[in-house]
Amino acid sequence: MMGGRVVGADQAVQFDRDILPILADKCYACHGPDASQRAAELRLDDAGDAVRDRGGYQVIVPGNPEDSELVRRIWAEPDEQMPPADYRKQLTARERRVLVAWIRQGAERPAHWAYMPPRRHPIPPISEGTAARNFIDAFVLAQLQERGIRANPPADRRTLLRRLSWDLIGLPPTDQELAHFLHNASADAYEMEVDRLLQSPHFGERMAVLWLDLVRYADTVGYHGDQNVSISPYRDYVIHAFNSNKPWDQFTVEQLAGDLLPEPSVETLVASGYNRLGMMSAEGGVQPEEYLAKYAADRVRNAGTVWLGSTLGCAECHDHKFDPFTTHDFYSFAAFFADIKEQGLYAGAHNTGKWGPSLDVPDPQLPALLASLDLELDALRTQLQRHSDESAERQEVAKRIEALEAQRKTLVAEHTRSTLITETVTPREMRVLPRGNWMDKSGEVVTPQIPQFLGRLQPSHRATRLDLARWIVSRDNPLTARVMVNRLWKLMFGRGLSKTLDDVGSQGEVPSHPELLDTLAVEFMDSGWDVKYMLKLIATSATYQQSSQPRPELEAVDPYNRLLARQSRYRLDAEFLRDNALSVSGLLVRVVGGRSVKPYQPPGLYEHLNFPKRVYEADVGADQYRRGVYTHWQRQFLHPALKAFDAPSREECTAQRPRSNTPLGALVLLNDPSYIEAARRFALRALSDAPREAASRADWMVRQAVGRPAEPEEIAILVDLAQAEMNDLSGRTADAQQLLAVGQAPAGAGDPVELAAWTAVARAIFNMHEFVTRN
Structure with missing residues (x-):
C-alpha cells in the first residue's frame, strides 16, 4: 500500500x-x-x-x-x-x-530489502524545468510525477531559517540571524546558513538529544531504587563528537569498544561508558545471577536496535517469530559483552555511589581556570626559596601558598566528574537460556558471534566487542548505514523514509523511497560516515526546503505525506520547548557541556523515591537556565514537564518519541514555574525594549516569539488581554507581585501590575501553535 x-x-x-x-x-x-x-x-x-x-x-x-x-x-x-x-x-x-x-x-x-547490501541506484529522469537541487529531489519528484502530483513551492525565508535552526541546533534564530538572512541577496545565502548552523557548538547538543534517547542515557540507575549515578562526561563526549564531526564509524567503535583499542585514551574510555548505561540494582533481595542475565539481555536489545535497527531482543526466549534471528543468535550476540566487569547486585551502592569501574574526568575548562593560579603558585614558590627559614616574609609567603593550594584543590574537585567506564575481565560463560530462564543451565554454551543469516566473524581469536564494532560499520553489514540515514531523514522531516526507526525487519514499514534510502546509505559510507555532510545534503535539497502547507488534494492521495509533496510540521520535543521559552525570555545560558542540572519541579514528587529517601533541590543561578539536554534524567520519576511532552524514561532504547496533543501540555506551558518565569522575563524585555504603544509592543512580542509580524487580529486580541489583566489586577498589587515572585530571576523595578499584565500576554504567546511547532 x-x-x-x-x-x-x-x-x-x-x-x-x-x-x-x-x-x-x-x-x-x-x-x-x-x-x-x-x-x-x-x-x-x-x-x-x-x-x-x-x-x-x-x-x-x-x-x-x-x-x-x-x-x-x-x-x-x-x-x-x-x-x-x-x-x-x-x-x-x-x-x-x-x-x-x-x-x-x-x-x-x-530477499528482504533491509538484508540486501545497499547499492547506489541510477538517478531517475524527471521532467525538464523541475526544481531539483540534488539527487534526493530526483528520486522524490520521480514518484510524484508518476502519480501526477506536484510538489509544494519553497517555504518563505522566515519559515525556512526557523525550520533549519530547529532541525540543526534545536534553537530559534536570533533577531540578528533572521535579519541577516532576509537581507542577504547572495545566491548561496541559504547554504551559508546551513554551514553556519552545522558549525554551531549547539549542533552537538541537538544531536545529543537524538542519541541519548537511543542509548538510554540517564543520571540514575533505574529499577525501584533509581539511585543517582555519575556519567555526564559521556554526554559531553557525545556532544563533542557531533560538533567535531567525528566519523560515525569511529564514534561507533569508541562506544562499543573504546577500552579495547590499542592505546585507549581518556576520551575513548569515557566513550566506552556506553556499555554501562543500562539499568543496575542495589536492592538487597535480588539474585545477582538473574540480574546479570537481565543486563546482558538489555545490551543485546539496545545494540541491536541502535545499530542494526532490529528487534533482536525478541529472540531471547524463542526464535524470532517474524525475522531470521534465532535464540542462538541472541545469546551469541550477548557473549560479545561477557567481558565487561560488572556485578549483578551492587550491594551498598545506594549509599556509596560505587556502581563499578569509573574514571575521574576534568572539565574541559579546568586547565584555563588553573592557569593563572598555577602561575601565581610558581612565582610564590620561587619567592619562598629566597627567604630564610625563620623570616616573617617566608611565613607570609608560605601561608599564601597554603591558601592557594587549598583553593586549587577545591577548584579541581569542583571541575572534575566521575564517569562510569568499561573495564575488561575474563569473559564469563554465556549459554543459551531456554525460554529465557536464568536458572536453566541446560542450554548450549555459546561464543561471541553475529546473527548467522548476516554472515560469520572468523577472527583467529575469540571475537571481541572490537570485532563486533568493526563489523557493524563494515560494508559486510547491510543494516547500519540504512538505519542511521533513516534517522537523519526523520530528524529533518519528522518521519523516516521508513517510519519504523527501530525495526527494519518484516514488521517494519517498507520505505516509501527504497532506492533513495539505499543511495543515501551508500553516500553515507562513501563520505567517510560524515554526519554533517549528510545533513547538508538533505538540507540543501528542494524537497527539504518545500512549504509544509497542506493541500486538500494531498489529503486524499497521501494523508501521511509519504510521497513528500510537502514538508512536515510537528510539535517541538520537550527539551526544545523549554529552550525556546528561555531563549525568547533572554534567560537561556548557552554554556556547552557540564554536569546535569535540576530545573524547577513540583514539590513532593520524590516522596515515594526510597533507598535512600531524597528531596529534589532545584538548581540556583545560571544552572537553572541551562538547555534541556542537561536536565537531570530520573528514570522512575522523570521531570513532569519532560513527561508531559513525551520525553522517554530511557529505561529502553527510544528511536522515535510519540507526539501527544493533550490539555496537559497547554497547562504546563501556562503554569510550570520555568515557563512562568520565562514569560515574566519576556514581558520585562517587552516593557524595556519594545515601543511603549500597546499595539506595537504586542507586535514586537510576536516577532520575537515566532519570527514574523503579528496579524492585526492577533494584535487586537493581545492588547485586549493586556488591558483586561491590568483592569483585573488594579488594586490587587499583592496578587501581581505573587505572580512575579515565581522563579529566582529579579522581577524588575517597574509597575508590578503592568508587568503582570504583559506576563499574561507572554504566557498566551507561549501557547501559540507556531511557538511550539516546527514548520
Missing part, C-alpha cells in the same frame, strides 16, 4: 511493499521463523518451503493460483480457512486479492 493504493490483477505486485506486510502480520506467527510455534511444518517466510511438493500439492504454485493450496484455504469455508476463523487477525478481501495477484505473477520473493 502507498497512500491507499490498491493493487489489481493487472498491476505489478511488489513483495516487500504489497505481500510481506500481509504475511508478516497475518501468517508468520504460525508459519514463520519460530520453530516452537510453527504449525503444519510450514514456513511461509521460506520461499523453498512454501513451494515444495507436499505429497501431491503445493502451498504456492508460482504462476498458478488455481492449483495453490494457499489460495484455496484463504477462500475456504470457516472450518478450513486460513488464518483460522477464530484467529484474531483475519485477511481482508483486498488482501486475498493481492495474494492471488502475486501468485499469478510468479510469486517472486526477493
Whole structure:
C-alpha cells in the first residue's frame, strides 16, 4: 500500500511493499521463523518451503493460483480457512486479492530489502524545468510525477531559517540571524546558513538529544531504587563528537569498544561508558545471577536496535517469530559483552555511589581556570626559596601558598566528574537460556558471534566487542548505514523514509523511497560516515526546503505525506520547548557541556523515591537556565514537564518519541514555574525594549516569539488581554507581585501590575501553535 493504493490483477505486485506486510502480520506467527510455534511444518517466510511438493500439492504454485493450496484455504469455508476463523487477525478481501495477484505473477520473493547490501541506484529522469537541487529531489519528484502530483513551492525565508535552526541546533534564530538572512541577496545565502548552523557548538547538543534517547542515557540507575549515578562526561563526549564531526564509524567503535583499542585514551574510555548505561540494582533481595542475565539481555536489545535497527531482543526466549534471528543468535550476540566487569547486585551502592569501574574526568575548562593560579603558585614558590627559614616574609609567603593550594584543590574537585567506564575481565560463560530462564543451565554454551543469516566473524581469536564494532560499520553489514540515514531523514522531516526507526525487519514499514534510502546509505559510507555532510545534503535539497502547507488534494492521495509533496510540521520535543521559552525570555545560558542540572519541579514528587529517601533541590543561578539536554534524567520519576511532552524514561532504547496533543501540555506551558518565569522575563524585555504603544509592543512580542509580524487580529486580541489583566489586577498589587515572585530571576523595578499584565500576554504567546511547532 502507498497512500491507499490498491493493487489489481493487472498491476505489478511488489513483495516487500504489497505481500510481506500481509504475511508478516497475518501468517508468520504460525508459519514463520519460530520453530516452537510453527504449525503444519510450514514456513511461509521460506520461499523453498512454501513451494515444495507436499505429497501431491503445493502451498504456492508460482504462476498458478488455481492449483495453490494457499489460495484455496484463504477462500475456504470457516472450518478450513486460513488464518483460522477464530484467529484474531483475519485477511481482508483486498488482501486475498493481492495474494492471488502475486501468485499469478510468479510469486517472486526477493530477499528482504533491509538484508540486501545497499547499492547506489541510477538517478531517475524527471521532467525538464523541475526544481531539483540534488539527487534526493530526483528520486522524490520521480514518484510524484508518476502519480501526477506536484510538489509544494519553497517555504518563505522566515519559515525556512526557523525550520533549519530547529532541525540543526534545536534553537530559534536570533533577531540578528533572521535579519541577516532576509537581507542577504547572495545566491548561496541559504547554504551559508546551513554551514553556519552545522558549525554551531549547539549542533552537538541537538544531536545529543537524538542519541541519548537511543542509548538510554540517564543520571540514575533505574529499577525501584533509581539511585543517582555519575556519567555526564559521556554526554559531553557525545556532544563533542557531533560538533567535531567525528566519523560515525569511529564514534561507533569508541562506544562499543573504546577500552579495547590499542592505546585507549581518556576520551575513548569515557566513550566506552556506553556499555554501562543500562539499568543496575542495589536492592538487597535480588539474585545477582538473574540480574546479570537481565543486563546482558538489555545490551543485546539496545545494540541491536541502535545499530542494526532490529528487534533482536525478541529472540531471547524463542526464535524470532517474524525475522531470521534465532535464540542462538541472541545469546551469541550477548557473549560479545561477557567481558565487561560488572556485578549483578551492587550491594551498598545506594549509599556509596560505587556502581563499578569509573574514571575521574576534568572539565574541559579546568586547565584555563588553573592557569593563572598555577602561575601565581610558581612565582610564590620561587619567592619562598629566597627567604630564610625563620623570616616573617617566608611565613607570609608560605601561608599564601597554603591558601592557594587549598583553593586549587577545591577548584579541581569542583571541575572534575566521575564517569562510569568499561573495564575488561575474563569473559564469563554465556549459554543459551531456554525460554529465557536464568536458572536453566541446560542450554548450549555459546561464543561471541553475529546473527548467522548476516554472515560469520572468523577472527583467529575469540571475537571481541572490537570485532563486533568493526563489523557493524563494515560494508559486510547491510543494516547500519540504512538505519542511521533513516534517522537523519526523520530528524529533518519528522518521519523516516521508513517510519519504523527501530525495526527494519518484516514488521517494519517498507520505505516509501527504497532506492533513495539505499543511495543515501551508500553516500553515507562513501563520505567517510560524515554526519554533517549528510545533513547538508538533505538540507540543501528542494524537497527539504518545500512549504509544509497542506493541500486538500494531498489529503486524499497521501494523508501521511509519504510521497513528500510537502514538508512536515510537528510539535517541538520537550527539551526544545523549554529552550525556546528561555531563549525568547533572554534567560537561556548557552554554556556547552557540564554536569546535569535540576530545573524547577513540583514539590513532593520524590516522596515515594526510597533507598535512600531524597528531596529534589532545584538548581540556583545560571544552572537553572541551562538547555534541556542537561536536565537531570530520573528514570522512575522523570521531570513532569519532560513527561508531559513525551520525553522517554530511557529505561529502553527510544528511536522515535510519540507526539501527544493533550490539555496537559497547554497547562504546563501556562503554569510550570520555568515557563512562568520565562514569560515574566519576556514581558520585562517587552516593557524595556519594545515601543511603549500597546499595539506595537504586542507586535514586537510576536516577532520575537515566532519570527514574523503579528496579524492585526492577533494584535487586537493581545492588547485586549493586556488591558483586561491590568483592569483585573488594579488594586490587587499583592496578587501581581505573587505572580512575579515565581522563579529566582529579579522581577524588575517597574509597575508590578503592568508587568503582570504583559506576563499574561507572554504566557498566551507561549501557547501559540507556531511557538511550539516546527514548520
